[in-house]
Every structure is written in structure tokens, then in C-alpha cells.
Amino acid sequence: MRLMEMARVVRSKNAGPLHLTFDIMLETEADYERCLAAPGLRAEPIAKIYSVSANAVAITPYPTARAIKITLPRHEAAGAPGDRDVYGAQQHAPLLEIEV
Template sequence: MSKINITELTTVIRSKNAGPYELTFDLIFKTEEIFNYVVENKFITEELIAKLYGIDVEKVISVVPYSPSKAIKATIVRPIAAGDVGETDVYGAQQHGPLLNIEIPWER
């Protein structure tokens, strides 16, 4: 089975601030069929998010599919609180990069 990059299956991949101590990520899929395939096969998991961000799985707060918008939302603990010394992205809008490396098994 070959693999396809997540960017081929989604219309939006973004990150954003979810308060001073959390970041949230959205993967919005092109079609309901693609969304269902990814969700049913559990390709996006807490373990995957932890690996991509180099954090312990306990720091992944949730990975939740939301079918009305064909999206998966993942939330993690921020490595540095928003606005704290050393923090470089108070809005969390530039943290989605690691998600772009997701490869999904694909035969379609």
C-alpha cells in the first residue's frame, strides 16, 4: 500500500492558541469520504501527535473527530505559556508545521 501526504487530503491544516497553556490543531478534510477513512482507521492518534511534537503522550490533551466539519482537532499542552519569556508565537498560528509530515496509507 502506498502513502499520501496529509496535504493532499485536506483543505486546511492550522494551529492556534487555545488559551495561555494549550495549542490546538485543526485538520479539515476535502471530503466526508476521506474524513471517514482517516477516522475509521485511526491514523491520527494521541501517540502520533506526541511523536510529531516531541512530547510525552500525556501532554496530548485530546484528538477529536468532528464530523459536521469533516475535521480532526488535536490539543496539546503548550511547551511555554503564551507570552512567557522565550515563547515566540503568542497566537499559536505557526505551530502546525509538524502535521505536514503525516503520511496516510492510501490505495485510491
């Protein structure tokens, strides 16, 4: 099953001008646990998707909210020349196809 079929919400946004953050929110405890255990939602595969170092990928689980937050550095500062998504709101799409 792909993340887009399981998650209630998958979104991205800026976390300051130099980082992106991704929120993944799940409907059930079982879905949350499955996503936490999914190999595709670990630092290494996410780093590969976004062309950053795995050491720069922070994954923070929020069990009470059944949510997972992923934060990583932007390739250019928000609003800098060459930035095509000043709000970081369109960066979550590659995560949607991850198998969970």
C-alpha cells in the same frame, strides 16, 4: 498521501495560554474517514512530534464538519520569555507531512 495533499485546511492556534489546538478539515467524507483511521494521526505519533506525553494529546472528531481537532499542551505559556510563536499559528507545519 500526505495530510497536506488531502486536507482542505490544517491550522494551529492557541487554546488559552497553555495549550495549542490544531484543526484539520477535510473536503469529503471518504477523506475524513481515512484521516480518522490514519495511524499517524493518533495520540502517540503526535505526542512524539511535539515532545509531549501521549496522555496529554486530545483528539476530537467532528463528523458533521468533517473536521478533527487535536489539542496538546504548549511547552511554555503564550507570550512567556522564550515563546517564539505567541499566537500558536505556526505550529501546524509538522502535521503536514504525516501519511494518511
